[in-house]
Amino acid sequence: MALLAVLVVPDERLKQVSQPIEYFDSSLRDFIQDLEQTMRAGPGGVGIAAAQVARFERIVIVDVSSKPNIKHHGRLVLINPEITQWHGMVQGREGCMSVPDYTGNVIRAQSIQLSAYDEYGQKQSYHCEGYEARAIQHEVDHLNGMLFLDRVVSRRTDLFRRKNYR
Numbered sequence: 001m002a003l004l005a006v007l008v009v010p011d012e013r014l015k016q017v018s019q020p021i022e023y024f025d026s027s028l029r030d031f032i033q034d035l036e037q038t039m040r041a042g043p044g045g046v047g048i049a050a051a052q053v054a055r056f057e058r059i060v061i062v063d064v065s066s067k068p069n070i071k072h073h074g075r076l077v078l079i080n081p082e083i084t085q086w087h088g089m090v091q092g093r094e095g096c097m098s099v100p101d102y103t104g105n106v107i108r109a110q111s112i113q114l115s116a117y118d119e120y121g122q123k124q125s126y127h128c129e130g131y132e133a134r135a136i137q138h139e140v141d142h143l144n145g146m147l148f149l150d151r152v153v154s155r156r157t158d159l160f161r162r163k164n165y166r
């Protein structure tokens with residue numbers, strides 16, 4: 001396994017749209033292991049998209065199980081994810097390994113329905129809410145070349161400089 005280099009703003013590659021996965025083979029699973037290790041080594045460490053390590057394929061990993069008292073599915077590997085339903089709107093604070101110096105307030109759906117393939121090519125569907133739903137929406141944005149900075153409520157009042165991150 002290997003830690004992968006994470007792109008950080010203002011790297012233009014973060015705006016690239018990622019392509020769907022077609023082959024679910026062992027090289028994909030090897031990459032997912034490296035991607036997961038990179039996520040867990042980072043601060044926060046609750047989600048990562050392949051685009052953040054300059055592999056522009058529709059793969060995200062989310063695991064919010066370290067947060068207390070929330071509903072979650074544990075470790076989620078989401079390949080070619082499609083969010084099909086959005087319910088409610090809620091504002092919350094987000095950070096990102098690719099935006100090390102800031103956090104920001106972003107409005108997201110409170111709950112979502114999604115389908116995705118797992119790393120073995122099996123189609124799965126999930127209902128997610130709260131912090132897990134927020135993390136998934138954030139990571140799926142990366143696959144479309146978007147950062148939370150693009151959705152922050154107001155750059156003037158809802159962007160906050162971090163003191164200690166990394």
Ligand code: NI
Nearest residue numbers: 095096097098
């Ligand atoms: Ni991010």
